[in-house]
Amino acid sequence: GSATxxxxxxxxxxxxxxxxxxxxxxxxxxxxxWDTWSSCSxxxGSATxxxxxxxxxxxxxxxxSCDxxxxxxxxxxxxxxxxxxxxxxxxxxxxxMRSRGGDCxxxxxxxxxxxxxxxxxxxxxxxxxxxxxxxxxxxxxxxxxQAPTPTPSLAPSPSPISTPTPPTQTxxxxxxxEVRFRIxxxxxxxxxxxxxxxxxFKKDVAQASGVSEDRIVIDSVAKGSVxxxxxxxxxxxxxxxxxxxxxxxxxxKISTGTVDWSPSLTNVMADGAELEAMAxxxxxxxxxxxxxxxxxxxxxxxxxxxxxxxxxxxxxxAPGITDxxxxxxxVSPPWCLADANCPDAEAGSWGEFVWCLDPSEVAASAGxxxxxxxxxxxxxxxPHYQVNVISIFALLPAFIWSFxx
Numbered sequence: 001g002s003a004t005x006x007x008x009x010x011x012x013x014x015x016x017x018x019x020x021x022x023x024x025x026x027x028x029x030x031x032x033x034w035d036t037w038s039s040c041s042x043x044x045g046s047a048t049x050x051x052x053x054x055x056x057x058x059x060x061x062x063x064x065s066c067d068x069x070x071x072x073x074x075x076x077x078x079x080x081x082x083x084x085x086x087x088x089x090x091x092x093x094x095x096x097m098r099s100r101g102g103d104c105x106x107x108x109x110x111x112x113x114x115x116x117x118x119x120x121x122x123x124x125x126x127x128x129x130x131x132x133x134x135x136x137x138x139x140x141x142x143x144x145x146q147a148p149t150p151t152p153s154l155a156p157s158p159s160p161i162s163t164p165t166p167p168t169q170t171x172x173x174x175x176x177x178e179v180r181f182r183i184x185x186x187x188x189x190x191x192x193x194x195x196x197x198x199x200x201f202k203k204d205v206a207q208a209s210g211v212s213e214d215r216i217v218i219d220s221v222a223k224g225s226v227x228x229x230x231x232x233x234x235x236x237x238x239x240x241x242x243x244x245x246x247x248x249x250x251x252x253k254i255s256t257g258t259v260d261w262s263p264s265l266t267n268v269m270a271d272g273a274e275l276e277a278m279a280x281x282x283x284x285x286x287x288x289x290x291x292x293x294x295x296x297x298x299x300x301x302x303x304x305x306x307x308x309x310x311x312x313x314x315x316x317x318a319p320g321i322t323d324x325x326x327x328x329x330x331v332s333p334p335w336c337l338a339d340a341n342c343p344d345a346e347a348g349s350w351g352e353f354v355w356c357l358d359p360s361e362v363a364a365s366a367g368x369x370x371x372x373x374x375x376x377x378x379x380x381x382x383p384h385y386q387v388n389v390i391s392i393f394a395l396l397p398a399f400i401w402s403f404x405x
Contacts, residue, residue, distance in 0.1 A: 002021070003021070003022040003024055004019050004020065004021055004022060005019065005020060005022050006018065006019035006020075007019075028056050029054070029055045029056050030055050030056070031053065031055035031056060031057035032053045032054040032055040032057070033053060034051050034052070034053045034062075035051050035052055035053060036051060037049045037050070037051045038050050038051065040066035040068065041066075042066075042068065043068070044068050044069055044070065044071040044072070045068060045070060045071040046065075046068075047065070047066040047068055048063050048064065048065055048066060049063065049064060049066055050062065050063040050064075051063075078100065079100040079101030080100060080101075081098050081099075081100045081109075082098050082099050082100060083098060084096045084097070084098045084111070084113075085097045085098060087113035087114045088113075089113075089114055090114055090118075091114055091116055091117060091118035091119070092114075092115075092116075092117060092118045093112060093113075093114065093115050094112070094113050094114045095110045095111065095112060095113065096110065096111060096113045097109070097110045172284065172285040172286075173282045173283065173284060173285065174233065174234065174282065174283060174284070174285045174288045175234055175243060175280060175281070175282050176231045176232065176233045176234070176243060176280070176281055176282075176283065176288065177231060177232045177243045177244060177246070177247040177278060177279070177280050177281075178229075178230075178231045178277075178278070178279050178280075178281055179229070179230055179231065179232065179247065179250075179275065179277070179278050180227065180228075180229055180275070180276040180277040180278075181227070181228045181229075181230070181273065181274075181275055181276065182224075182225055182226070182227050182273060182274055182275075182276050183225055183226040183227075183228070183268060183269060183273040184225055184271040184272045184273060184274075185225060185226050185268045185269070185270070185271060186225075186226075187223045187224075187225070187226055188346060188347070189226070189267070189268050190221070190226055190268060191346060191347065191348045191349065191353075192347050192348060192349060193349055194221060194329060194331060194348070194349045195329075195349060196264065196349075197221070197264075197265070197268070198218050198221065200262040200264050200265050201218070201228060201265065202216045202218055202230075203262065204259065204260070204261050204262055204265060205230070205250060207260065208249070208250050208253045208254075208259045208260070209232060209241075209246035209247065209249055209250040210241050210245075210246055210249055211232065211235065211240070211241055211243075211246045212235070215232055215233050215234075215235060215243070215246075216230060216231075216232060217230060217231055217233065218230045218330070219231065219330065220327070220330045220331070220332055221330065221331050221332075222331070222332040222333070223331075223332065223333060223355065226268070227276075231281075232246050232247055232250075233288060243280075244280060247278055251275055251278065254273065254274070254275055301322060301326035301327065301328060302322050302324060302326065303315070303322065303323075303324020303325050303326055303336075304324070304325055304326050304334055306358070306359035306362070307324075307325035307326075307334045307356045307357065307358060307359070307362075308325060308356060308357055308362050309325065309336060309338065309342070309344075309354050309356055309357070310342075310344050310354060310355075310356075310357060310365070311365055312341070312342060312343050312344070313338050313339065313341075313342035313343070313344060313345070313354050314338070314339040314342070315336035315337065315338070315339075316336075316337050316338065316339050317337075318337050318350060318351060320350075321336070321337055321350060323336065323337075324336055325356035328350075329349075329350070333355060333356070333358075334355075334356045334358075335353050335354060335355050335356055336353065336354065336356060337350060337351050337352065337353050338352050338353055338354040340352075342354050
């Protein structure tokens with residue numbers, strides 16, 4: 001607290017005493033009472049509240065959890081599905097789309113249509129028979145008196161109107177180089193950040209090939225080590241490197257180990273990588289534009305018929321991923337997000353996931369024989385359909401874009 005001290009001296013001095021304030025510690029203040037609790041940080045679900053006090057106390061603030069009811073689940077209103085649009089093909093399989101309003105997803109879905117085989121082309125017509133030789137010329141007629149020729153009119157005669165022939169519609173074609181690239185690494189090394197892996201891989205391949213990133217389109221990432229299927233498309237400028245030259249340059253750098261991989265990919269590439277296949281293809285410009293515009297977009301798929309998670313696991317729903325087995329996010333083979341009790345779950349970009357079993361594996365795990373009429377029990381929590389549900393720009397005829405290696 002506040003205090004003073006003094007001292008004195010003897011002799012004939014102007015002043016024989018002096019005093020000054022003492023530098024001492026403040027006197028202790030008794031610990032005060034707690035103030036009232038503050039309001040909870042939320043009105044439902046998880047929340048906390050706090051209070052404080054004054055004085056020399058061990059702790060002057062404290063907090064505790066609020067005992068609140070769970071927050072209500074928001075209501076999602078879905079609109080009615082509209083009629084299906086036209087099919088993209090009249091035979092050999094096509095796709096069609098429909099949409100709906102409301103606050104639910106997906107807003108658009110596509111389904112298969114016209115799966116029947118196209119009829120065989122008509123045989124060419126038989127060759128025309130050789131025409132008979134022309135008859136001999138007739139003798140010239142005898143001259144006869146001619147009537148005087150009338151003076152021609154000066155008015156121009158109307159020209160005949162010709163009907164234009166409609167031009168033949170020819171589908172535009174584009175050349176691309178398809179590449180299948182195998183990385184000798186466990187799939188778990190990229191599973192925790194698939195989108196980041198795709199982005200860095202695309203950038204590094206473009207740099208190694210001497211092209212811009214927009215010319216590299218990743219089609220899928222598959223398990224089996226790590227297999228990346230991608231293609232290199234042609235450039236739009238006259239001085240752009242062709243896709244064949246770009247692919248050759250990339251192949252040379254892979255064989256000599258001179259690709260400058262990003263730091264995030266260095267460990268993934270530590271055990272090496274190789275080009276499994278490379279081929280030049282032609283495809284319609286419309287299909288190429290569709291593939292390019294949907295690259296990297298969210299593709300939402302309904303479960304594949306017959307595929308199921310392993311025994312003891314169930315598929316769960318998440319934003320952008322349906323609760324069933326499919327090649328979600330362009331990752332194969334089919335997989336789904338797993339429930340918390342799944343013993344085979346692995347860590348992934350979108351949460352714990354599990355690889356699904358195909359129909360023969362499902363039958364084997366259940367002790368059934370497909371060749372003798374055994375039924376395949378479904379392990380998936382969701383229904384099985386043959387319809388792909390995708391975002392508005394994902395009308396992609398993927399069935400015609402497969403690697404034929």
